[in-house]
Amino acid sequence: MDIAALLTSAGINIAVCVVLFSLYSILRKQPSNVNVYFGKRLASRCSKSRDLCLDRFVPSPTWVMKAWETTQEEMLTTCGLDAVVFSRMVVFSIRVFSVAAVICTILVLPVNYYGRDRKHKNIPFESLEVFTIENVKEGSEWLWAHCLALYIITLTACTLLYFEYKSITNLRLLHITSSQPNPSHFAILVRGIPWSSDQSYCETVKKFFSFYHPSTYLSHQIVYKSGSVQKLKDDAEYMCKMLSSGCGSMEQTCKPSFAQCYFCGGSTNSFKIISNETDSIHGRTGYSDVHLNARKKECAAAFVFFKSRYAALTVAQSLQTSNPMLWVTDLAPEPQDVYWSNLCIPYKQLWIRKITTFAASVTFVLVFLIPVTFAQGLTQLDKLEKMFPFLTGMLQKKFVIQLVTGYLPSVILVLFLYVVPPVVMLFSTMEGCVSRSERKKSACSQVLYFTIWNVFFVNVFAGSVISQLAVFSSLTELPAQLAKAVPAQATYFTTYVLSSGWASLAFEIMQLFPLFCNLFQRFILGYNEDTMNGFLTFPYHTEVPRILLFGFLGFTCSILAPLILPFLLFYFVLAYLVYRNQILNVYIKKYDSGGQLWPIAHNTTVLSLLVAQVIALGVFGIKQSPVASGFTFPLLICTVLFHQYCRQRFLPIFKNNATQVLIDMDRRDERCGRMEQIYEQLSSAYCQFSSSDQSECFSSHQGEREDVRTPQDMEKANEMREDISWPPVIHSFDKPVKGGK
Incomplete structure (x- = not known):
C-alpha cells in the first residue's frame, strides 16, 4: 500500500x-x-x-x-x-x-x-x-x-x-x-438456600440468620420467580382456574396480587381471583390461596438486611456453612443494578x-x-x-x-x-x-x-x-x-x-x-x-x-x-x-x-x-x-x-469495601440519628416487580404481620428510594449545571 x-x-x-x-x-x-x-x-x-x-x-x-467546557465535577454530579x-x-x-x-x-x-x-x-x-x-x-x-x-x-x-x-x-x-445511604451497603445476597419440605424458603432464611446472626440481622426479602415464561405460566394457571370454576355467571376479576410470608415478607407475582361468592362456595379464603402460590414461586435466593454496614460486609465475606455450595453470601448490588432474571438460577448451575x-x-x-x-x-x-x-x-x-x-x-x-x-x-x-x-x-x-x-x-x-x-x-x-x-x-x-x-x-x-x-x-x-x-x-x-x-x-x-x-x-x-x-x-x-x-x-x-x-x-x-x-x-x-x-x-x-470506611459511616449515621430512617428505607429498596407489570411491590419487615400497601404507600416508597440515590441533576440546553439535593 x-x-x-x-x-x-x-x-x-x-x-x-x-x-x-x-x-x-x-x-x-x-x-x-x-x-x-x-x-x-x-x-x-x-x-x-x-x-x-x-x-x-x-x-x-x-x-x-x-x-469541552463541562468540568469533571459537573460530569461526576450529572x-x-x-x-x-x-x-x-x-x-x-x-x-x-x-x-x-x-x-x-x-x-x-x-x-x-x-x-x-x-x-x-x-x-x-x-x-x-x-x-x-x-x-x-x-x-x-x-x-x-x-x-x-x-x-x-x-x-x-x-x-x-x-x-x-x-x-x-x-x-x-x-x-x-x-x-446518600446506600441500601446495598446494608444488604447481602444469599443463594443456595437449602430446600425443606416442612417450611418455605422465606421461613428458612429467617430461622437461619435469626439463630446465627441474632444481634445484627434486621430483615430479609425473598426472591420470586419472574420473567416472561413465568408470566405465561401464571396466565395459564389463572385460565385453568377460571375454566374449572364453572361459574360463568359470576363476575370475576383477575389482578396480580403480591403475597407476603406471614413471618418475613417478600414479594411474588401471583394471580388471585377476587370473588366473594366463589370463595364462599368453595369454602376457602383468598389469603391461603395466595400464600400457597407465593411458596411455589419462591427461589433459593434472598436479600438479607443487617443493622450496620460492617455487619453486612462481615457476613458477605465469610463462609456460612461447611458446605460452600449452600448459604452462599455476597455483597448485594444496588437496587437499580439488580438483574432479577438471573437471581432465580440455582447456584449449583453456575x-x-x-x-x-x-x-x-x-x-x-x-x-x-x-x-x-x-x-x-x-x-x-x-x-x-x-x-x-x-x-x-x-x-x-x-x-x-x-x-x-x-x-x-x-x-x-x-x-x-x-x-x-x-x-x-x-x-x-x-x-x-x-x-x-x-x-x-x-x-x-x-x-x-x-x-x-x-x-x-x-x-x-x-x-x-x-x-x-x-x-x-x-x-x-x-x-x-x-x-x-x-x-x-x-x-x-x-x-x-x-x-x-x-x-x-x-x-x-x-x-x-x-x-x-x-x-x-x-x-x-x-x-x-x-x-x-x-x-x-x-x-x-x-x-x-x-x-x-x-x-x-x-x-x-x-x-x-x-x-x-x-x-x-x-x-x-x-x-x-x-x-x-x-x-x-x-x-x-x-x-x-x-x-x-x-x-x-x-x-x-x-x-x-x-x-x-x-x-x-x-x-x-x-x-x-x-x-x-x-x-x-x-x-x-x-x-x-x-x-x-x-x-x-x-x-x-x-x-471490596474498606472496613474502616464503613464503620466510620455507621458511627456518623448513629450520631445523626438516621439509622431508623435508613431501616425504613431498606424495606422498600429492593422492589422486584415494577409498576409496568401492574403490580404492587411488598417487601419484608421486621414485625410478624402481613403488610398491605396502597398506591399512596407505593408512591411514598418510591420517594424514599429516591432519597438514597444520587441527587437529581437539572440541565439546560445551554450548559449543564450541578444539581442539588
Missing part, C-alpha cells in the same frame, strides 16, 4: 465525518428530535422547545464548546463515576499518544525513512513500508532511537497510569462516603453455565476467523486476482486499487464486528450475572479480548487456520514471528483506525437507529409526543473495548510504524468531544458500578506495553542489534513489577 491509498481512505472517512457532523448540528436543533439527541434532558423533564428560525437549519459547532472513568480513559490516551506522536515523529520516523540507501519517490507514490522499521537495515546503529523512544513511551504511560489509578481510587472512595459459555465463546472466535481472513485477503491483490479472474481488468485501475487496498478491508471487518457485542452480551447473560453492571463488565472484557485477538493477532498471522495455529506451536518463536508480521500489517491497522475510529464516532453522534425510529413514529404512525418507550444507557461494553483496542494498536505500532500516531491522536481528541456530548445529553444513568471499569483499562494498557516490548525485542533481534535487545529486557521486568505494585496498592479497593 502506498501513501495515495492511505490518503484515499482518509479522504473518504473525512468526507463521511464532515457530512454527518454537519447534519447532526442541524438535526439536534429540531424540536422533533429532542428525544433522540437530548434523551437525558427529556428524562429529567428539562427539555426546551425552539421557535422557527434560520439558525435551526445552519450547521454550528456549539455542541463542541459545551462538551453522569456518575462510570462516565468520569470512561472520560479519564480517553484523556489518558490523548496525553500518552501526544508524547508518543512527538517523540516518534522527531526521532523514529526520519530513521525509518532514511534507514536504507535508496532513491525515494515522490511522497504520494511512496510505499508505506519506507516509513516503518522494515526500511532500517540490519545492524544499523540508529536502532538506539527506537529503543529510546520505547523507553520514553513506557515511562510516560506508567507514570500517567499510576496517577490516574490513584485519582480514580480516591474518586471511588469519595463515591462511597459522600453519597459453573456449568460458565463452562458452556466459554465453549460457545471459543466456537464463536473460530467461526469469526472466516470474515477476518476474507477481509485481510483484500489487501493482497495478487491472491485476489487468482481467486476472482474476472476482476483482473477492474483491478488494474489506479483508483480501484487504492479503494480496495486502502478502504474496503477495514470497512468489511468493521461491519462484521458489529455482530460481536450483542452475541457477547448474550453470553454474559447466560453466565448468570446477578447485576447489570457485572453483566456489562463481563461483556466488556470479552468484547475487548475478542477484538484484540481478531483485529490484531489474526490479521497479523493472516492465512489458513492451520498456519495460524502452527505459529503458536513454539512460544519461543513468538517474538520473532510478531517482529516479522506486525510491521508488514501496520499500514492495515492505520486504515482500520480511520474506518473503525473516525467513521464510528460520526455514526455514534448521529444515533441513526433512534433517529429512524423517531421519524417512523412521527411521520408514519403520527405519534408527536417527545417521549420514547425507553431511554438509552451508555454502551460501555462496546465503547470501552474500542478505546482500549486503539490504545493497543498505538502502543504496538508506535515505534514500528509511527504514521499511525497522528491519525490515532486525532481520533482520541474527537472521541473526547463526542462521548462527552453523548453522555451529557443522550444517555441516562440507571446505575453506577463505582468505577469498576478502570482496572480493565489498566490491565489492557499494561498488556499493550508488554506486547509492544516483546515485538520490539524480536525486531531488534532480527535487525541484529544486541545493544537495543539488551536494554529492552529490563524494561519488560520493570513494567511487570509496576503492574504488580498497582494491583497490590489499588485493586483491592475496587474489589
Whole structure:
C-alpha cells in the first residue's frame, strides 16, 4: 500500500465525518428530535422547545464548546463515576499518544525513512513500508532511537497510569462516603438456600440468620420467580382456574396480587381471583390461596438486611456453612443494578453455565476467523486476482486499487464486528450475572479480548487456520514471528483506525437507529409526543473495548510504524468531544458500578506495553542489534513489577469495601440519628416487580404481620428510594449545571 491509498481512505472517512457532523448540528436543533439527541434532558423533564428560525437549519459547532467546557465535577454530579472513568480513559490516551506522536515523529520516523540507501519517490507514490522499521537495515546503529523512544513511551504511560489509578481510587472512595445511604451497603445476597419440605424458603432464611446472626440481622426479602415464561405460566394457571370454576355467571376479576410470608415478607407475582361468592362456595379464603402460590414461586435466593454496614460486609465475606455450595453470601448490588432474571438460577448451575459459555465463546472466535481472513485477503491483490479472474481488468485501475487496498478491508471487518457485542452480551447473560453492571463488565472484557485477538493477532498471522495455529506451536518463536508480521500489517491497522475510529464516532453522534425510529413514529404512525418507550444507557461494553483496542494498536505500532500516531491522536481528541456530548445529553444513568471499569483499562494498557516490548525485542533481534535487545529486557521486568505494585496498592479497593470506611459511616449515621430512617428505607429498596407489570411491590419487615400497601404507600416508597440515590441533576440546553439535593 502506498501513501495515495492511505490518503484515499482518509479522504473518504473525512468526507463521511464532515457530512454527518454537519447534519447532526442541524438535526439536534429540531424540536422533533429532542428525544433522540437530548434523551437525558427529556428524562429529567428539562427539555426546551425552539421557535422557527434560520439558525435551526445552519450547521454550528456549539455542541463542541459545551462538551469541552463541562468540568469533571459537573460530569461526576450529572453522569456518575462510570462516565468520569470512561472520560479519564480517553484523556489518558490523548496525553500518552501526544508524547508518543512527538517523540516518534522527531526521532523514529526520519530513521525509518532514511534507514536504507535508496532513491525515494515522490511522497504520494511512496510505499508505506519506507516509513516503518522494515526500511532500517540490519545492524544499523540508529536502532538506539527506537529503543529510546520505547523507553520514553513506557515511562510516560506508567507514570500517567499510576496517577490516574490513584485519582480514580480516591474518586471511588469519595463515591462511597459522600453519597446518600446506600441500601446495598446494608444488604447481602444469599443463594443456595437449602430446600425443606416442612417450611418455605422465606421461613428458612429467617430461622437461619435469626439463630446465627441474632444481634445484627434486621430483615430479609425473598426472591420470586419472574420473567416472561413465568408470566405465561401464571396466565395459564389463572385460565385453568377460571375454566374449572364453572361459574360463568359470576363476575370475576383477575389482578396480580403480591403475597407476603406471614413471618418475613417478600414479594411474588401471583394471580388471585377476587370473588366473594366463589370463595364462599368453595369454602376457602383468598389469603391461603395466595400464600400457597407465593411458596411455589419462591427461589433459593434472598436479600438479607443487617443493622450496620460492617455487619453486612462481615457476613458477605465469610463462609456460612461447611458446605460452600449452600448459604452462599455476597455483597448485594444496588437496587437499580439488580438483574432479577438471573437471581432465580440455582447456584449449583453456575459453573456449568460458565463452562458452556466459554465453549460457545471459543466456537464463536473460530467461526469469526472466516470474515477476518476474507477481509485481510483484500489487501493482497495478487491472491485476489487468482481467486476472482474476472476482476483482473477492474483491478488494474489506479483508483480501484487504492479503494480496495486502502478502504474496503477495514470497512468489511468493521461491519462484521458489529455482530460481536450483542452475541457477547448474550453470553454474559447466560453466565448468570446477578447485576447489570457485572453483566456489562463481563461483556466488556470479552468484547475487548475478542477484538484484540481478531483485529490484531489474526490479521497479523493472516492465512489458513492451520498456519495460524502452527505459529503458536513454539512460544519461543513468538517474538520473532510478531517482529516479522506486525510491521508488514501496520499500514492495515492505520486504515482500520480511520474506518473503525473516525467513521464510528460520526455514526455514534448521529444515533441513526433512534433517529429512524423517531421519524417512523412521527411521520408514519403520527405519534408527536417527545417521549420514547425507553431511554438509552451508555454502551460501555462496546465503547470501552474500542478505546482500549486503539490504545493497543498505538502502543504496538508506535515505534514500528509511527504514521499511525497522528491519525490515532486525532481520533482520541474527537472521541473526547463526542462521548462527552453523548453522555451529557443522550444517555441516562440507571446505575453506577463505582468505577469498576478502570482496572480493565489498566490491565489492557499494561498488556499493550508488554506486547509492544516483546515485538520490539524480536525486531531488534532480527535487525541484529544486541545493544537495543539488551536494554529492552529490563524494561519488560520493570513494567511487570509496576503492574504488580498497582494491583497490590489499588485493586483491592475496587474489589471490596474498606472496613474502616464503613464503620466510620455507621458511627456518623448513629450520631445523626438516621439509622431508623435508613431501616425504613431498606424495606422498600429492593422492589422486584415494577409498576409496568401492574403490580404492587411488598417487601419484608421486621414485625410478624402481613403488610398491605396502597398506591399512596407505593408512591411514598418510591420517594424514599429516591432519597438514597444520587441527587437529581437539572440541565439546560445551554450548559449543564450541578444539581442539588
